[in-house]
Amino acid sequence: LVEKSLSDRVHNCPRCGLSMDRDWNAAINILRLGMQSLRMIDRSPGL
Structure with missing residues (x-):
């Protein structure tokens, strides 16, 4: 999980x-x- 504030609108996978x-x-x-x-x-990893 990548923590975000409500103002963060884009998910960037590390x-x-x-x-x-x-x-x-x-x-x-x-x-x-x-x-x-x-x-x-x-259950393999994906997105």
């Missing part, structure tokens, strides 16, 4: 350098967690 809107990144993470809990995808 591991891979990915840069994207923080809300879009959060939506992807929530979707992945839901799919993992339903065992629809594996």
Whole structure:
């Protein structure tokens, strides 16, 4: 996790350098967690 203030609107991954809107990144993470809990995808690292 990368801590952000409410004014920080972009997520920058320190591991891979990915840069994207923080809300879009959060939506992807929530979707992945839901799919993992339903065992629809594996738990390998991704975005």
